[in-house]
Amino acid sequence: xxxxxxxxxxxxxxxxxxxxxxxxxxxxxxxxxxxxxxxxxxxxxxxxxxxxxxxxxxxxxxxxxxxxxxxxxxxxxxxxxxxxxxxxxxxxxxxxxxxxxxxxxxxxxxxxxxxxxxxxxxxxxxxxxxxxxxxxxxxxxxxxxxxxxxxxxxxxxxxxxxxxxxxxxxxxxxxxxxxxxxxxxxxxxxxxxxxxxxxxxxxxxxxxxxxxxxxxxxxxxxxxxxxxxxxxxxxxxxxxxxxxxxxxxxxxx
Numbered sequence: 001x002x003x004x005x006x007x008x009x010x011x012x013x014x015x016x017x018x019x020x021x022x023x024x025x026x027x028x029x030x031x032x033x034x035x036x037x038x039x040x041x042x043x044x045x046x047x048x049x050x051x052x053x054x055x056x057x058x059x060x061x062x063x064x065x066x067x068x069x070x071x072x073x074x075x076x077x078x079x080x081x082x083x084x085x086x087x088x089x090x091x092x093x094x095x096x097x098x099x100x101x102x103x104x105x106x107x108x109x110x111x112x113x114x115x116x117x118x119x120x121x122x123x124x125x126x127x128x129x130x131x132x133x134x135x136x137x138x139x140x141x142x143x144x145x146x147x148x149x150x151x152x153x154x155x156x157x158x159x160x161x162x163x164x165x166x167x168x169x170x171x172x173x174x175x176x177x178x179x180x181x182x183x184x185x186x187x188x189x190x191x192x193x194x195x196x197x198x199x200x201x202x203x204x205x206x207x208x209x210x211x212x213x214x215x216x217x218x219x220x221x222x223x224x225x226x227x228x229x230x231x232x233x234x235x236x237x238x239x240x241x242x243x244x245x246x247x248x249x250x251x252x253x
Contacts, residue, residue, distance in 0.1 A: 001101050003031045003153070004079030008069035012087035013043040015200070017051040022090035024053035028097035031055055034076055036069040038062060044087075067165040067173040074159050080104075081112075083153035089199045090124075092117070096196045100153050103190040110155045110187035111136075113147035114196040118244075121200050128201050129244045135191040141183060142229035144237025149174040151197045154181070171211065172218035179226035 005023050009016050023033045035048055037060040048058060059076060063069045074082060081104055085091060103112045118129035133147045134140075162181050165173040182189075216234065223233050 001030060001081060001104055002079040003028065003081045003083065003097050003101060004034055004073075004077035005031060005097075006034045006036065006070060006073030006077060006082065006084050007087055008036050008038070008063075008066050008073065008084075009040065009044050009048065009087045010038040010063075010066075010069075011040045011042045011044060013040070013047045015089075016044055016087040017047045018090050019085050019087050020048065020051040020053070020056065022094075023085060023097075024051070024055070025094040026091070026097045027094050028101050029055075030101075031097060032057060032077070032079060034073045035059065036063065036073045036076075038069055064167055065170065067167050067169070071164040071167070074164055077156070079156065081153050081155055082159065084150050085197075086150055086199070088202075089150060089197065092196050092198055099192055099194075099196065103192065104153075104155070106188075106190075108188045109190050110158055111181070111185065111189040112153045112192065113189070114151045114192040114194055116148040116151050116197045116199055117195050118201050119198050121202055124198060124200065129241075130195070131244050132193070133191060136182060136189050138183070141179060142233050144229075144233050144235075144240055146175060146178050146182075146237070147191075148197065148199075149178065150199060152178070155187075169218045169222070171215045172222055175219055176222035176226070179222055179228055183226050183228050 007019055033056040035056060035058045037044060037048065037058060039060065039062050045060065100112050103109060113133055115133055116131040117127045120126040120128055131148045158181060165177055169176055220234050223229050
């Protein structure tokens with residue numbers, strides 16, 4: 001089973017090498033790593049080339065933002081299964097994609113997701129927040145449930161059937177896609193209750209109050225357009241994050 005991992009890169013010179021290395025180290029060999037680089041102003045291209053491996057493809061051209069870049073990645077991917085790793089982040093260990101591929105051995109499964117740790121920018125061994133997703137059930141959507149987007153892997157035809165990311169949403173297009181898919185999904189999904197992904201804190205959605213307000217506005221738009229709830233859904237989604245700072249994660253290996 002071929003897995004396509006997509007990374008959008010823009011001005012990530014300091015971290016993109018680690019993201020690429022974590023994919024190159026995977027024991028599941030049937031993979032491709034598609035790098036969509038948006039003509040960075042720093043040394044990102046040099047960092048990418050320094051970390052390059054023989055299963056990596058680089059597309060370097062201007063884009064309209066992260067979701068445009070992710071859409072380009074999906075369109076250029078050739079794998080049976082598609083997932084993402086952001087340029088600031090890394091896979092938790094070298095067996096991550098093997099675990100994901102094993103879950104997809106059942107042809108009825110069309111989505112696989114896991115837990116995620118947010119880690120310190122300065123010290124990635126220090127866990128700041130732990131996102132334990134839990135298994136999917138349709139009724140959980142109205143209570144703010146969603147898998148951490150970088151942990152979500154889906155079969156290629158999911159994008160063919162449900163469409164790509166809405167570029168009009170600058171921060172919440174991933175949540176919109178997740179609601180669009182899970183509110184209509186007929187295939188089964190697998191939750192792997194382990195940390196398979198490490199994300200550095202400091203993402204764009206919580207960078208300042210203006211971004212927080214934008215995120216909340218886009219979240220409620222996604223909730224309403226996908227008919228999974230209302231303001232209470234957004235409130236419960238945000239409240240669920242409080243517990244993520246208190247839970248001790250289950251480590252995997």
